[in-house]
Amino acid sequence: MRRIIIALSFVVVAVAAVNAQSGVYRTLEDFENNRLSYATNDGMNENKIRFNEFLSKPYIVVKQNGEKIHVFKDEIYAYKNKGNIVRTWNFTQYCFLEKGPIWIYYKDVYASQPKGMQRVRKYFYSTYGKGEILPLTLHNLKKSFPVNDLLHIYLDAQFRNDADLARYDNYANKFKVNHLLEKAGMGLSKR
Incomplete structure (x- = not known):
């Protein structure tokens, strides 16, 4: 029974990542396979991503499980913000x-x-x-x-x-x- 619950939780997490509105594509391969890191939907309060588009900061702030992580835009391939995909080239x-x-x-x-x-x-x-x-x-x-x-x-x-x-x-x-x-x-x- 425990294995079934664990397997179902992985399926739910995988479906949430595919349907996520926001997240980070670390590599071109991740982009082509629609594999988001730090995937989140706008309705989820515990995980948030601040893309810093308006202020044009060189990093993204990811808040996941109460921890803040700075992900530099030049170290990723692209990011997805509310369904729109943004690629950074030469900052x-x-x-x-x-x-x-x-x-x-x-x-x-x-x-x-x-x-x-x-x-x-x-x-x-x-x-x-x-x-x-x-x-x-x-x-x-x-x-x-x-x-x-x-x-x-x-x-x-x-x-x-x-x-x-x-x-x-x-x-x-x-x-x-x-x-x-x-x-x-x-x-x-x-x-």
Whole structure:
């Protein structure tokens, strides 16, 4: 009977970690397997995570079982905050959107507009999970895949400017640039 109770408690903990709204992905492998460390839901009072996004501190504060732990953002792959996944690259936070031939991220920044400062969404990408995060531009995509002339032709034919790269294809349920890369069957190299 005791073994059954212990086994059931492990199942409950595993289900809670998979359905958790917040937690830390220590490695890329943890991210790909949806394995959260310090997993918690907002309703749980004994375990809390303070992500320090507003103050841009270099660490996350985890309160678990009454103990405070500082986890430095540069020592983890990503973290999940209320269902949103945030990857830190060179001490800058990027929100993860989509995994495909390229991994797409965004960051909201303040930019000078004719009517003052406004929040603008900027899009970024990496060519693989641990890759460098670059601005999502036609020029950068061509530099990322320099020997693929056919890809360059498809990109020029499909996208008039850099802003078009951030368009979402509702029919394919993915970003148009990833849909193009998949359909073109480019055999893009991933590291």
